[in-house]
Amino acid sequence: MTYCVALRLTEGLVFLADTRTNAGVDRIATFCKMKVIEHPGERVIVLMTAGNLAITQGVMNRLQEEIELDGEAWTLRTVPDLYRAARLVGAALRTVYAADGAALAAHEISFEASIAIGGQIQGERMRLFQVYAAGNFIEATDDTPFFQLGEHKYGKPILDRVVTKDTTIDEAIKLALISMDSTLRSNLSVGLPLDLVIYRNDELQVGLRRRIDSDDPGFRAIRERWGSALRDAFKSLPQPDWK
């Protein structure tokens, strides 16, 4: 399983992904689910993947080569805008589906993949998309400024209640880590280390890229303090008077 969360805030973008993959409970491995393409001053594109690892690795491999859109050939390093970048990802997904979909279906394996892609290209505003297995996609908006991939339910309530487009990047880092921690506790197939990337609007270079493991002091402090902060929060609630 996988849990990834991407936030598109006025201040910038925050991406957080776990690294665990599994096939059953006894075939566990660590794979980076995040890819960063950075030409400082010109473009930053971040991708995060969830779903069947053979499919998502196939897509990432396909994206190394040129893909034709509207009669022109592009890669993520050359594409002139993020809308086309999302279309490239969709096209790569469709290529993999065309190659592997029937064989997977014969083995009753569903074609599961979803990919978040966000960033900024010079001359364009910052954008964030979520691409589905069928290659179609949606874009994050001010109303819904975050996307979750994979095992999303455990970590959703805290995001639903707190995140707005005006959440700061510093707040969003904490929220993403809390959301991830809730998921790590409840689903063993989501696991450390984590990959975190921050992008600040209009900077056209990665603001922070960090691998976070269980001994990371910043993450440890959040994990340890969040439990007691939650307990204090619920103790502060009024007791219903139904006697």
Place this chain on the structure above:
Amino acid sequence: MTYCVALRLTEGLVFLADTRTNAGVDRIATFCKMKVIEHPGERVIVLMTAGNLAITQGVMNRLQEEIELDGEAWTLRTVPDLYRAARLVGAALRTVYAADGAALAAHEISFEASIAIGGQIQGERMRLFQVYAAGNFIEATDDTPFFQLGEHKYGKPILDRVVTKDTTIDEAIKLALISMDSTLRSNLSVGLPLDLVIYRNDELQVGLRRRIDSDDPGFRAIRERWGSALRDAFKSLPQPDWK
């Protein structure tokens, strides 16, 4: 969909269930998913059901009649202990499966049902079980003092972090309502009103039974305050120093 939570604490039992059922998004109805059997001074048994409504109503109807266990015929009103009460529920599930399972399978409808049953019968300790669709069951223990039925993921992190066997009933009421509120916000097919039942250890009568709707002042206060309490809690967390 459904969300029910049952807690077995040293102080007593807490049961909370939503009332929404749906078949698709445009066939929504309200059904009570909780049944209370009370002979004050002798027994209190509370059942909550999740899954296919035709199945769970079939089970509840079957439980109105005598069911044979080990050569004797019992109902929930006569059974001498809660272990046998859970077995009665399992037997009723198997009767419904024998009657309807093949027809449901022909329509590719899976036989989905799970039932929480808890309470106390004179001369016996308080117990809580969760009965699966196959009619087998597990019992809540000090290590895992709560069961969730139905749409459990959104409301699980708060329970995982806070509930122990020594949680008080008053605390557990608030926690169950917070857990339910997180689920209500994230899944439209879980809906108000709620049914709440409290049982205090060794009292052999229901401690509190209440239907809670959106205008319930106690529940409203918790819903309104929890959002701001969560925001305050996350703001109190230390910012990771990764610069």
